[in-house]
Amino acid sequence: MAVIRDIRKDDMPDILEISKNVWGGHDYLPRHINDWLKDPDCHTFGTEVDGKLIAIANLRVIDGGNTAWFEGLRVHPNHREQGYANRLTDHLVEVSHDIGVERVRYTTAKDNVESLALAKRIGLEKILEMYVFWKGDLLELDWSYSEREVLQVSPRDVQELLEENVFEFLHPVIIHDWKAWEFTDQSLQDLGQKCCYYLSREKDAVTGLSVGGIRKEADSDQWSFTVYATNEEAFLSHLSFHLDLACDQQFDAVMCIAESAFESTIESLPWFTDDIHGTRIILFNKEL
Ligand SMILES: CC(C)(COP(=O)(O)OP(=O)(O)OC[C@H]1O[C@@H](n2cnc3c(N)ncnc32)[C@H](O)[C@@H]1OP(=O)(O)O)[C@@H](O)C(=O)NCCC(=O)NCCS
The missing domain is CATH 3.40.630.30 (Gcn5-related N-acetyltransferase (GNAT))
Known part of the structure; x- marks a missing residue:
């Protein structure tokens, strides 16, 4: 039984x-x-x-x-x-x-048919889709892009910017490490306990926000980060920043989550070879 x-x-x-x-x-x-x-x-x-x-x-x-x-x-x-x-x-x-x-949520890979069936069965709805990829052998990577300056900011800074409505380009949730955090003061603080926030600007406008932290994988730790950006220059600047940050911290691999709009940008990078695993992740939600 x-x-x-x-x-x-x-x-x-x-x-x-x-x-x-x-x-x-x-x-x-x-x-x-x-x-x-x-x-x-x-x-x-x-x-x-x-x-x-x-x-x-x-x-x-x-x-x-x-x-x-x-x-x-x-x-x-x-x-x-x-x-x-x-x-x-x-x-x-x-x-x-x-x-x-108030609600139930989970993320799953778009190709996980069993998870998709489970979501449908309990009435979860897709609320967003993003792109994820894993990259190892970082020490051999010879690539950098720094059109926009990327600076670390505190959770408090992000909260203040949130109040000023500068993140209109963002979803109502932040995805980090396959999890979703409501874009509220409380969640920004909670997420800020495990991760750091990074910002890029152009003149007075915020052009990118990224969040990075350590991910416990099966055999080792990785640097896990998510990038949100308003344009390709800002996106690539954050991506390059995090790859450097991962190397500086002696991680050999990263997991990057990005908006689906940047999937082709990522896949056309010179170091993005066929053996790199990339897929889409879906956030499912059900209000109870
Ligand atoms: C995903 C997993 C938990 C499913 O477990 P399971 O006990 O076989 O699933 P169930 O028998 O309860 O079936 C759940 C649904 O998935 C569907 N399903 C299960 N195996 C399937 C398969 N091989 N192909 C297609 N659909 C499948 C079932 O039809 C069912 O949908 P339905 O109710 O609409 O018919 C199991 O395959 C697993 O442990 N996988 C590895 C880890 C993983 O992917 N976890 C989920 C994401 S974190």
């Missing part, structure tokens, strides 16, 4: 077994699970079948208690296509109602 229950510390061997075959053995989940179990905003559930954990998913409450963020859904390969992900996702939705959040 299948039972959905809270995840416990002693589930670790089963979690490793589930993760072992996800994304060619490079699943980030084992490096995050202990943080989730300690975090009062995380509700981590699993499905137990015959005494063995065969599925896992995390619900993280963000945006000052307004959003239930779904992440880390995994089903053991031997138990897939039997409805376990559907049932665990239904459970997360029920818990979201019980907690009293």
